[in-house]
Amino acid sequence: MTRNLRLLWTTLVVAALVSGGCKRTTVAVYDVPKEAVSPSTPTAAITPSGQNAPKGRIQWTKPEAWTELAPTAFRKGNYIAEGTDGKKAEISVSSFPGNVGGVLANVNRWRGQAGLSPITENQLEQSLSQVSVQGQAGQLVDIQPESSDPSAVYIVAAIFLYGGESWFFKMTGPQEIVSGQIAAFEELVNSLRFLDSEPEPKASPSKPTDGELAFDVPSGWTESKGSSMRLASYEIVKDGFPTADFSITSFPGEAGGLSANVNRWRQQVGLQKWSDAQVKSEQKAVKSDSFTFAFFDLKPVTDAEKAAVKERILAAILTSDDRSWFFKLRGDVFLLDTQLKKFRKVLTTTRFESPSENSDR
Amino acid sequence: MKPFIKFFSSLELVIACMVLGLVLVFVGTIDQVNLGIHGATERYFYSFFVMWKIPNSEISIPYLPGGYTVGITLLVNLITGLFVRFRYSWKKTGVLMIHFGVISLLIGEMVSSMMQVDSNMAIDEGATVNYSEDRTLSELVVIDHSHSATTDRVYAFPKAMLKTNYDVKHDDLPFSISINQFMTNSVIQRRDENTPAKSLIANKDIGLDYYAIETPKTGKMDEINRNTAILTIFDSMGNVAGTWLTSLAFPSQEFSFEGKDYSLQLRNKRYYHPFEIKLIDFSFDRYLGTNIPMNYSSMIELTNQERGEKREFLIYMNHPLRYNGLTFFQSSFTPDELTTILQVVSNPGRHFPYISCILIFVGLTVQFGTGLITFIGRRLKKS
Numbered sequence: 001m002t003r004n005l006r007l008l009w010t011t012l013v014v015a016a017l018v019s020g021g022c023k024r025t026t027v028a029v030y031d032v033p034k035e036a037v038s039p040s041t042p043t044a045a046i047t048p049s050g051q052n053a054p055k056g057r058i059q060w061t062k063p064e065a066w067t068e069l070a071p072t073a074f075r076k077g078n079y080i081a082e083g084t085d086g087k088k089a090e091i092s093v094s095s096f097p098g099n100v101g102g103v104l105a106n107v108n109r110w111r112g113q114a115g116l117s118p119i120t121e122n123q124l125e126q127s128l129s130q131v132s133v134q135g136q137a138g139q140l141v142d143i144q145p146e147s148s149d150p151s152a153v154y155i156v157a158a159i160f161l162y163g164g165e166s167w168f169f170k171m172t173g174p175q176e177i178v179s180g181q182i183a184a185f186e187e188l189v190n191s192l193r194f195l196d197s198e199p200e201p202k203a204s205p206s207k208p209t210d211g212e213l214a215f216d217v218p219s220g221w222t223e224s225k226g227s228s229m230r231l232a233s234y235e236i237v238k239d240g241f242p243t244a245d246f247s248i249t250s251f252p253g254e255a256g257g258l259s260a261n262v263n264r265w266r267q268q269v270g271l272q273k274w275s276d277a278q279v280k281s282e283q284k285a286v287k288s289d290s291f292t293f294a295f296f297d298l299k300p301v302t303d304a305e306k307a308a309v310k311e312r313i314l315a316a317i318l319t320s321d322d323r324s325w326f327f328k329l330r331g332d333v334f335l336l337d338t339q340l341k342k343f344r345k346v347l348t349t350t351r352f353e354s355p356s357e358n359s360d361r
Numbered sequence: 362m363k364p365f366i367k368f369f370s371s372l373e374l375v376i377a378c379m380v381l382g383l384v385l386v387f388v389g390t391i392d393q394v395n396l397g398i399h400g401a402t403e404r405y406f407y408s409f410f411v412m413w414k415i416p417n418s419e420i421s422i423p424y425l426p427g428g429y430t431v432g433i434t435l436l437v438n439l440i441t442g443l444f445v446r447f448r449y450s451w452k453k454t455g456v457l458m459i460h461f462g463v464i465s466l467l468i469g470e471m472v473s474s475m476m477q478v479d480s481n482m483a484i485d486e487g488a489t490v491n492y493s494e495d496r497t498l499s500e501l502v503v504i505d506h507s508h509s510a511t512t513d514r515v516y517a518f519p520k521a522m523l524k525t526n527y528d529v530k531h532d533d534l535p536f537s538i539s540i541n542q543f544m545t546n547s548v549i550q551r552r553d554e555n556t557p558a559k560s561l562i563a564n565k566d567i568g569l570d571y572y573a574i575e576t577p578k579t580g581k582m583d584e585i586n587r588n589t590a591i592l593t594i595f596d597s598m599g600n601v602a603g604t605w606l607t608s609l610a611f612p613s614q615e616f617s618f619e620g621k622d623y624s625l626q627l628r629n630k631r632y633y634h635p636f637e638i639k640l641i642d643f644s645f646d647r648y649l650g651t652n653i654p655m656n657y658s659s660m661i662e663l664t665n666q667e668r669g670e671k672r673e674f675l676i677y678m679n680h681p682l683r684y685n686g687l688t689f690f691q692s693s694f695t696p697d698e699l700t701t702i703l704q705v706v707s708n709p710g711r712h713f714p715y716i717s718c719i720l721i722f723v724g725l726t727v728q729f730g731t732g733l734i735t736f737i738g739r740r741l742k743k744s
Contacts, residue, residue, distance in 0.1 A: 025521040027531050028500075030633070031512040068551075096699050097487035101642065109698050112645070115652045168697065225566055225603075225616055245564060267554035268561075 058095075058160065058167055061191035063184035066091060081173070081181045087151070089173025089181055091188070095165045103128070103159060106168070107141055113172070114143050114153040133192045136160060140189070150176035158189045211352040213248065213325070218342035221246065236331065236339060244331025244339065246346075251324055258283075258294065258317065261326065266298050269311040269330070286316060288348040293318050295347070297340075299333055312336045314343045318350070369437050370445040378435040381426055385411075388425070399497065400580020407474050429471070436467045455728025462720030469713020477708040480632055481692065484640035484661070485700045491637040493705040494629035499523075499588040499609060503534060506615075506622040519630065523590055535619055536602060539593045547573040547589040549610055560606075563591055566614040568606030585609070590627055594618070632705075636665035636685065641673070643694055643701040657691050659701040676703065 062068060066079040077093030100106060107127055108118040119127070129140045138160040145152035154175035160167040171178055171185050213231055217223075224235040224245070236244040263273040274282065286295040299312035314336060316327040327350075329336065329343050336343075368374065389405035396404060405411055406428030412421040426434075439460060447453070447460075480493035501518040508514035518529045523543045530537035541562060549571050550556070560572035573589040589608040593601055596618075605614055605625055613626035641660040648655050658677035663684065664670065674682045682689040688711070692704035 025519050027522075027529075028517040028519070029514065029531070029533070030517075031508065031514050032633070034506075034511060034513055090696075092697065094695075094697055094699065096485045100486050100699055109645075112647055113652075113698070115647075168699075170697065225614075230569075243564065245569070247569075264554050268552075268556070270558075 057195050058162060059193040059195065060093070060169075060188055063187045065181075065184050077169075081171075081177060081184065083174075083177040083180070087174050087177050089171055089177040091169075091171045091181075091185070093167070093169050095167045097165055099161060100166045103139060103141075106159065106166075107143070110141065110143055110155045110157065110170070114145060114155050116143065116146060131158065131189065133160075133190060134194055136162060136192070136194050138189075145175055150174060154178040156182060156185055158185075160192070162194060213250075214351055214353045215346050216349040218339075218345055221342070231325075236329075236335065238335055238338075241332045241335040244329060244335055246329045246343075247326075249326045249328075251326075261317065262296055262298070262315070265296075265313045265315055265328070269298060269313055270309045271298060271300065271305060286344055286347045288350060291318055291350065293327070293347050295344075299336070309333070314340065316343075316347050366441060366445055369434075370441040371438075372446075374434065374438050375442075378431050378438065381431050382435075385425065385428060385431065397579060397581030397584070399582070400578075403580065429474075432467055432471060436464065436471075439464050439467070452731060455724045455726070455731060458720050458724030458727065460724075462717045462724055465713050465720060466717035469710045469717060472710030472713065473708050476710065477706065478632070480705045481629075482638065482689070482703045482705050483700055484638060484659075484703070486640050486643060489637050489639040489664075492631045492633045493703075494631055496585070496629065498630040499627055500630045501529070501538070501590065501592075501607065501627050502613075502625070503531075503538070504613065504624045504626070505534075506624065517630075520588065523588075535621075536594050536596055539595060541591040541593055541604065544573060544575040544589040545578045546576045546586040547608065548576055548587070549573055549589070549608055560591075563604050563606040565603040565605045565616065567611055568604065571606060573606060573608060588627060592625075634685070634687075635667055636663055636670075638663050638689075638703075640701055643698060645694060645698050657694065659691055659703065 060077065062077075062079060066081050069078040069080060076095060077091070079091040081089045081091065083089075104119075104121055104124055107124060111118060127141055127143060129142070131138045131140050138158055141155070141157040141159065143155040143157075145154055151174040153172065155170065155172050156178060157168060157170040160169075169185075169189060171181060173181075215232075217234065220238075221234040221236055224233045230247045230249055232246075232248040234246040236246070238244075259274070259276045259279045262279050266273060282296060284295045284297075286293045293316040295314075295316045297312070297314055300306045300309040310333060311330060312333045314329040318325040318327070327343075327347060329339060331339070385405050388411075389401045392405070393401040404427075405425075408427035409429045410423035410427050411425040413424045414421045443457075443460060447457070449457070478495070479497075480495045482490055482493040484490045499520045501520075501523055503516045503518075505514040505516070514533075516531050516534060518531075518538075522529050523540050525540060525543050528537050528539045542559075550573070552560075552570055552572055556572050557574075563569070563572070568591070573591075575589075578586055587609050589606070591604065591606055593604040594616075596602060602618060603616065605616075607614065607625060607627040609627055609629065611626070613624040615622065615624045617623070639662040641662055644656070644658045644660075645654065646656040646658075647653060656677060658675055660673065660675050661682070662671065662673050663682075665685075676682050676689055676691050678691055681691070686707060686709075688706045688708070690704040690706065691701070693702040694700060695702075
């Protein structure tokens with residue numbers, strides 16, 4: 001009997017091994033038409049404020065009060081606005097080919113989501129208002145609940161038919177939250193940038209920061225892929241050192257303020273935070289013909305810091321009325337010694353050119 | 362050999378298998394709370410042994426036979442029983458059919474569990490798609506955009522090859538890929554002052570702005586395992602070209618290597634089909650004045666150029682489309698109701714349950730019918 005049991009288990013183990021061995025892991029190689037490999041997953045939260053997104057897209061800036069959520073498979077933008085008691089309104093950005101059945105079909109779809117009965121073409125006008133952003137016409141949709149219940153679903157949306165696609169900017173949530181977020185929603189709509197839109201009439205820049213940012217690229221700096229968040233991305237490769245990374249990014253307003261940004265960078269390289277007073281005292285001014293940059297050299301100073309920290313950041317912030325530009329070079333402490341002058345040269349040659357100047361170059 | 366056959370054909374073994382089956386169903390159902398449906402199915406039913414991991418160690422030991430072991434043993438018992446125990450006669454035709462019905466049921470479930478492939482096809486209204494994506498398996502794809510003017514060459518490395526500290530490469534690619542870290546599940550965060558130092562290794566593209574935190578694997582139906590990998594590309598001399606962060610949530614990331622354009626993406630494993638499906642309209646109908654769902658449906662257009670076919674179908678709840686050995690169920694949709702998600706099932710064992718049910722139904726009818734006729738005959742004789 002024992003012998004037979006052994007035989008039984010041996011059979012089972014062999015069966016297990018055989019079935020396991022059947023799952024071969026090999027690299028699959030195949031060809032697909034070029035258009036079929038465009039990202040199916042969303043560029044979502046990665047690109048909204050990016051400047052390098054492909055043409056045919058709309059970019060926007062997130063209102064500060066909203067919290068950005070991790071990307072989902074179907075949303076190009078995904079945010080929530082929270083109320084005081086944990087209730088939330090959801091804001092999504094999505095695009096679909098064609099007109100997706102037309103405005104009436106979409107409004108009725110949303111009315112269904114709000115638990116309202118469909119409306120006819122004649123009643124549609126009551127829910128719609130026209131909007132124009134950067135010369136692009138769109139429609140604002142306002143679907144108010146019929147009940148006064150604060151938790152009744154209220155939907156506000158904007159529709160833009162652009163580049164052969166329908167773009168939907170939609171806020172959904174309890175009316176007590178959505179009502180308070182309409183101003184932020186309008187801010188989102190007004191921030192839209194249409195990448196393929198016709199060039200605006202050429203006018204002399206009204207502000208020194210109008211136009212496209214340009215600067216003289218120092219020798220030894222090579223353009224890197226960077227990310228969609230960056231206006232410019234370069235790397236410095238030197239034997240014996242880790243690659244240093246230079247980036248320029250831009251955000252509306254002060255993007256958290258001077259101290260918050262400086263201290264974030266200090267922590268990135270392992271340095272202790274500075275107080276607001278220290279930030280002010282360490283701030284140096286670097287002037288170009290048109291601008292004054294707030295410049296910081298974030299490097300280890302004390303012996304303890306030198307022992308622990310091997311990286312350094314050269315950073316400069318340019319602020320205008322409504323926007324901040326961040327110039328940041330991060331790399332090895334000693335490598336950046338050799339790049340300090342070059343970094344300053346980037347700042348002093350920074351300018352904003354109109355598109356025609358760029359095309360001439 | 363005789364005791365061996367006697368053991369396998371014994372009725373005691375049937376009882377043991379049934380009791381073990383009950384235990385597995387009970388324990389597996391209870392553990393669903395922790396593991397989710399997929400997790401519990403994998404652990405208790407689609408396994409040879411249920412393993413217990415010794416705490417604070419990497420050693421696992423079996424403590425229960427799994428569904429495969431119980432099922433195979435029962436199957437062997439039924440088959441050997443037919444040869445050893447069964448006495449063939451016309452009167453036993455029904456029992457024989459029931460036997461074959463149960464055998465067919467067991468074989469069918471085994472075929473399904475080993476060969477069934479479930480995937481999802483997400484289609485935007487107005488868009489056309491010719492592939493479906495596996496919900497549980499991922500792959501790292503390197504796409505060579507310089508391959509030809511009209512096509513790109515895709516190199517898909519299956520998830521099984523993506524292990525921390527392992528390298529993957531293909532002879533046609535001029536570089537190798539070293540997996541610095543592979544996370545079965547993760548959450549993605551923007552880089553900030555809390556970014557762990559080890560995440561700063563990513564120095565290309567999205568990795569410059571985001572990082573991943575590893576989280577426990579989930580087997581729950583409404584959750585996904587967000588696979589993430591941090592990987593470094595090396596040239597043939599061992600020089601580093603860069604380190605990327607890739608995750609199931611991310612779009613493809615483009616890069617150039619030795620003058621050629623490539624892109625890199627960790628995505629759900631794709632199954633390409635010889636036909637394409639266009640979503641004409643997705644509809645979510647509610648009972649009027651309420652948010653109570655009444656029906657979900659997708660009007661699609663299926664085009665198979667090889668066969669010269671172009672047809673429209675309406676897929677809705679309990680009315681799937683069956684085509685080319687695949688079944689398309691209305692599975693889900695996005696909250697904006699503009700993207701349908703069809704579940705695409707390829708199951709070579711899908712006919713077995715029907716065959717089993719017919720065999721068992723006919724077998725029971727014959728068996729009880731024969732008994733009834735015999736009984737009525739005896740009563741008539743007595744009277």
